[in-house]
Amino acid sequence: MSETPTAAVTAAQVQRPAAPFQTESFRLTRPQVVGPETPEFPFPIKLSGPVQRGFGRGGKDLGCPTANLPDESIESIASVTKTGVYYGFAQVLPRPEGNELSEDDVKVHPMAMSLGWNPFYKNERLTAEIHIMHEFQADFYGYEMKVVVLGYIRRELDYTTREALIDDIEIDKLVAIRSLDRPDYKKFSTDSFFASK
Numbered sequence: 399m400s401e402t403p404t405a406a407v408t409a410a411q412v413q414r415p416a417a418p419f420q421t422e423s424f425r426l427t428r429p430q431v432v433g434p435e436t437p438e439f440p441f442p443i444k445l446s447g448p449v450q451r452g453f454g455r456g457g458k459d460l461g462c463p464t465a466n467l468p469d470e471s472i473e474s475i476a477s478v479t480k481t482g483v484y485y486g487f488a489q490v491l492p493r494p495e496g497n498e499l500s501e502d503d504v505k506v507h508p509m510a511m512s513l514g515w516n517p518f519y520k521n522e523r524l525t526a527e528i529h530i531m532h533e534f535q536a537d538f539y540g541y542e543m544k545v546v547v548l549g550y551i552r553r554e555l556d557y558t559t560r561e562a563l564i565d566d567i568e569i570d571k572l573v574a575i576r577s578l579d580r581p582d583y584k585k586f587s588t589d590s591f592f593a594s595k
């Protein structure tokens with residue numbers, strides 16, 4: 399049995415937990431594919447909720463826009479797993495009225511998610527931030543989002559430079575794409591949890 403505390407336990411702590419700094423040797427030895435050939439407990443974890451605004455730094459500072467889920471939507475994942483970076487699939491649903499998203503935008507896309515405290519930015523709260531690997535035609539704050547989390551990539555780290563965080567996020571995206579490119583992961587992109595149209 400692992401002694402690693404779940405995100406819910408760390409969230410219950412009043413202060414942000416300490417995170418180790420990224421090292422060059424960690425970056426150079428990162429595997430390209432992570433997780434077993436078939437998703438294992440606690441995966442798949444299914445989350446949904448309206449997309450919330452974050453601080454907006456993901457798109458501006460990091461070239462990696464993220465869609466945040468509301469606190470209620472992340473309770474289920476925070477109670478069963480630890481903070482860190484995850485991979486899976488996500489879909490933003492079209493709005494019945496005033497929809498600005500294209501047909502491509504509302505498809506199921508690969509995603510990389512950060513569940514944690516963003517130690518580099520010293521956040522005061524636990525958040526789930528999802529980077530969907532697709533160029534959207536329009537903003538989608540307030541739209542309903544569905545997410546299937548299928549695997550764990552790495553723990554959250556602190557960084558001495560923004561560039562080092564960007565480098566790791568770029569590697570996370572590749573690791574997510576490669577890890578999802580296996581039959582038992584790929585099949586979740588057509589899971590009935592996602593809206594078919």
Ligand SMILES: Cc1cc2nc3c(=O)[nH]c(=O)nc-3n(C[C@H](O)[C@H](O)[C@H](O)COP(=O)(O)O)c2cc1C
Pocket residue numbers: 451452453454455456457460462464483510511512515516517518519527528529553554555556563567570571
């Ligand atoms: C794939 C991925 C990995 C991330 N890894 C880390 C990390 O290790 N440490 C960290 O402080 N923040 C990490 N972040 C979080 C970013 O700092 C965060 O998404 C960014 O600050 C945007 O937040 P905002 O939209 O609230 O401004 C990661 C984000 C993503 C999408």
